[in-house]
Amino acid sequence: MFKVSIQPQWQLEQADGKQSLPRLVELLARVRETGTLAEACIQAGLSYRYAWGLLQDGTRTFGAPLVTMQRGRGAVLTPLAEKLVWADKRINARLAPLLDSLASELEVELERALSDTGAILRVQASHGFAVETLRDWFVRSRIPIDLKYRSSFEALSSLKGGACDLAGFHVPVGDFEAQALTQYAAWLKPQTQRLIMLATRRQGLIVAPGNPRGIQTLADLTRDDVRFVNRQPGSGTRMLLDLMLERAGLDGSQIRGFDSGEFTHAAVAAYVASGMADAGVGVEAAAKRFDLGFVPLAGERYFFLCSKSALKTPALQSVIDTLCNPDFRNLVNALPGYDAAHCGEVLAVDEAFPEFGRLPKGRASARGKVG
Incomplete structure (x- = not known):
């Protein structure tokens, strides 16, 4: 099975039709990571002469320098270059789940075209780092998987x-x-469905390194000096935030930026890391990926839901075997805030949620793209 990778690329077109940026932003990101132009060239696979030419072209395009060369201190990005790099990171963080879903579709099409494959496992899931790890494992193991990222509500509705x-x-x-559970109840059928445990994870406030604003509670989000970046309506994380605000007696309209709506934990973290927001809600792994601070708020369990009869199929058995594999569990445990101790356990709905039978069966919105 082939692994398809789709990467976003943006470019700047000038009045004369000349295009800039495709390799320039990549070079700037490498300079930021390494601190030297020479090392950045090696990592980007560019000659020093060509890279220097890119920087000069960029300086002429924007009318301002992008890199400051300092004797004995290597290369430092200017504020303008920092903005370009972080714009690229935000684009990648926002589009990654969609592009991964498209890549999965292409992988499945290639698999069907090149081999007489049987039924391919169809997964729709709220986006998360453990789910990414599962997809990578299947691709490396040459096991076809058709993965589409959706909000929690959309995934349950699709099942x-x-x-x-x-x-x-x-x-x-x-x-x-x-x-x-009251909001999920319309899609949970204890008699005919089973839950497969993936992992537990921590949700919390993603804040700047060192937490300079001193943000410790949800109440701090209502301060005038705090800019917030939210998740999209319909996502499980947005649902959790709404429940926590209601419990704390707080009104979202008092939070500056509450009406924003990013589609991934990584996109929220990228906004905070770029200085466009002071805080957002997301998983700890996203905060650590961008070297940000994290204030824990709640724990979560991440499940896969399936029909009881499907558990006997080879496709579902391959999933359970993978989740129970010690090597896979170690990969999940390595994700900050994740715990794979019960990964692969199969539970009845009433086993996972003993109170489920006594809950009112509400209805929930299926809006949103990924959760």
């Missing part, structure tokens, strides 16, 4: 409609579990 074999969603642990 009910027969559009997928596995639906990935997350449920808060503790105080907010019952309220979250």
